[in-house]
Amino acid sequence: MIFTTRAAIVASIALLAMVVGLAPAATPQFDDLRNQAPVHGDAAAGATKAALCAACHGNNGVAVAPTFPNLAGQSETYLYVQLRAFKDGARNNAVMQPLAKTLTDQDMRNLAAHFASLPGKAAPQKALESSRGSILFHDGDAAHGVPPCQGCHGVDGKGPRPDPRSTAPQPAWSTFPVLAGQNAPYVLTQLKAYHDGTRTGTSNDKVMEGVAHNLSAADMRVLADYVSKQ
């Protein structure tokens, strides 16, 4: 009896070891952007390719319709990592995915440099600083677990400032987007996508998934409206 029990234990340990041994090594199912080096493309070369983008993102990177994102003045590294995410399937979009597949890595760097170098669109109206959107953006909502957006997107939505005491490049922050002046309908779609877990292909998406998880539909609307007027 003792022998069979022991044999059974040995056998199950061996089986367990086999299962563990055969299991594929845990690989992250997303692009890890934490160590992304800041990108520096050739803006002039990017300009020669930008005609491909004008139908939706406009000649000057200011979108032709508010459901499309403005690209002008956006962080160069952010633009590049988004194009790469469309190309490798980490970010889903029926329009951008096939288009990005036609671009080389160098094209994406150059296009990112081109659009980042263009002046951003001036906000059509001034944001109301006493609004719920402004309060959420600057202070968050501790009772509902919403962090202040400004901590990562900058007090004015123009992106985080690197540590003024540091002269080192800030690779993580260079992948954080500018929100100021972005189109409200586009921003709302993205907040919903993070909230619903449909934009989760990169480590940065997962950060925003956590942020958007606790946002109500009404909060998403006022935030989208607020940042579009920053």
Ligand code: HEC
């Ligand atoms: C037919 C319309 C169309 C064309 C042409 C187009 N785009 Fe887009 N683009 C979109 C849409 C729609 C989105 C938003 C996708 C989403 O909701 O995730 C987008 C998103 C993007 C984003 C992400 C922006 C952000 O803030 O996250 C980048 C970067 C981008 N496009 C770059 C380009 C470049 C570069 C070109 C030209 C090579 C281009 N697009 C051509 C429709 C277009």
Ligand code: HEC
């Ligand atoms: C802890 C840092 C952090 C906080 C806090 C944060 N964000 Fe973000 N946000 C990010 C990062 C990183 C990205 C880039 C995600 C990606 O690559 O898709 C991002 C992306 C976004 C985008 C997509 C922009 C685009 O062009 O597609 C929107 C919209 C956004 N954030 C809104 C907000 C709002 C509104 C809040 C406050 C409720 C907020 N964020 C708080 C880090 C943060």
